[in-house]
Amino acid sequence: MNFSIVSIFPEMINNFIALGLVSKAVEKKLINIKVYDLRDFTTDKHRKVDDKPFGGGAGMVMKPEPFFNAINYIKKKMRGRVILFSAYAELLTQKKVKELSNEDHLILICGRYEGVDQRVIDELVDEEISIGDYVLMGGEVAAEVVLESVSRMIYGVVGNPESVKTDSFFYDNQFGFPQYTQPRDYKGLKIPEVLLSGNHKNIAEWRKKNQKRRKI
Numbered sequence: 001m002n003f004s005i006v007s008i009f010p011e012m013i014n015n016f017i018a019l020g021l022v023s024k025a026v027e028k029k030l031i032n033i034k035v036y037d038l039r040d041f042t043t044d045k046h047r048k049v050d051d052k053p054f055g056g057g058a059g060m061v062m063k064p065e066p067f068f069n070a071i072n073y074i075k076k077k078m079r080g081r082v083i084l085f086s087a088y089a090e091l092l093t094q095k096k097v098k099e100l101s102n103e104d105h106l107i108l109i110c111g112r113y114e115g116v117d118q119r120v121i122d123e124l125v126d127e128e129i130s131i132g133d134y135v136l137m138g139g140e141v142a143a144e145v146v147l148e149s150v151s152r153m154i155y156g157v158v159g160n161p162e163s164v165k166t167d168s169f170f171y172d173n174q175f176g177f178p179q180y181t182q183p184r185d186y187k188g189l190k191i192p193e194v195l196l197s198g199n200h201k202n203i204a205e206w207r208k209k210n211q212k213r214r215k216i
């Protein structure tokens, strides 16, 4: 699976992908990540990516030209689904993550400032995604969230594929359960007896009964 990420802070993404299972997945060639500096697609000597909003208002808006240049350049190499991160958009869920993991190529666009010129959204973006009802400084963290959650769905990225299947949200109404490890008795804090029973049916029932889920 291929990811192309467009940002004015490529170092943020490059630092992130240098660590953990994502970096291992790249090494194993299970995923391929290309990070593009939006400023490389400007045509003026100041490499300007933003300007004042028409109609007035606070802050700056990201200019259309660099995005048109960048996305067309990337698409010429390989077609892909273009996702822009926007605070107000549809929230990312595990269902969406699974859906995205079936794509060959995700082109992830990170906004900054007050956001991106609407013409980019109208002409180039297939979908806008939010990672939560709050406002970040930029889309880079959201791109990292998509990168991790989608990579996790790709067979081989997580060492034991079974662990993915028991994760929260993998199936409808499946949530995490309390986990314990050694020691059995930590300064008087004991673990539930059933987990020592070796009875897999009882353990599965106990875990199901004790699933954790926030009140919704």
Ligand SMILES: C[S@@+](CC[C@H](N)C(=O)[O-])C[C@H]1O[C@@H](n2cnc3c(N)ncnc32)[C@H](O)[C@@H]1O
Pocket: 084, 085, 086, 087, 088, 109, 110, 111, 112, 113, 114, 115, 116, 129, 130, 131, 132, 133, 134, 135, 136, 137, 138, 139, 140, 142
């Ligand atoms: C400061 S925010 C812009 C907020 C925008 N003026 C608004 O009212 O929605 C700058 C950029 O950060 C990204 N961003 C901020 N919050 C986000 C969220 N919750 N999910 C995904 N991306 C987000 C978007 O790419 C956005 O264009």
